[in-house]
Amino acid sequence: MSAPSDDLIRQWESEQASLRQRVLEEDTEDWQREPHFSGLERVGGVDLSFIKGDNVNACAQLVVLSFPDLEVLYEDSRMVTLTAPYIAGFLAFRETPFLLEALRRLERSQPALLPQVVFVDGNGLFHYREFGLACHLGVLSGLPCVGVAKNLLQVQGVSKSQEHQAQIAALQRGGDSFPLTAASGRVLGKALRSSDGSSKPVYVSVGHRISVDTAVRLTHACCRYRVPEPIRQATVHGDRCWEDVSPWEHGRPNPARIKVEEKLPSAAVLRDKSCF
């Protein structure tokens, strides 16, 4: 996949600016106002997983979990071929089409299982142009979405400063958070200590049809470990997708056969040595 032209980048920026106007940053659902989210029964999670040397083929995953028990109700795995390269700030153009497809398959086959909110692996409003993957998927699907990033995107004045590190150190228990404030003063999201056992926070931001505070509260309610269970389950099921494809190349070889394989030069080594 080659680098996109400046022209395409400008087109993407313009599309983001256009779609951005359709983002709803407030709570639109009754369950979002409830102290314990009563009325919320299904939470979704989406993710794409890759293997080492391949940026083109991926496994697109959609899972739906029950709430508040977080048991898997539905899962969909699909091998897909990506067309857009990864460029920070334009992740949605790479991943959204396949995540939307998965949601549409579910809507067509089992509409009663459609999630009432979707957790997305990546940022929402916490983005260069305030329109990350979670917003993109939210607007195009119409579903409430929450963006959860595992790494801090240094944007709009938010940075890994001493102050930032100090704020992280001050997060005592799961549920504690602090705002990610842009230079403009606008709160783009929050850093959240997602569980008692994890000192490294996750970065939560609004995708669509939910407020920041509700997004943070809900994320905490969906965390058994650092990564929210819907996203975690999507990732786990995504990895299984590869076991049927190339068991010894996906980075987690079968222990029974690795003893044989590990002694042999890899295909890549053979190729580099012109031994084929």
Next chain:
DNA sequence: GCGACAG
């Protein structure tokens, strides 16, 4: 040249 760079 150096640092940043969600996934």
Next chain:
DNA sequence: ATCTTGTCGC
């Protein structure tokens, strides 16, 4: 995103 090994602790 993925790679990679051990290590420390409950």
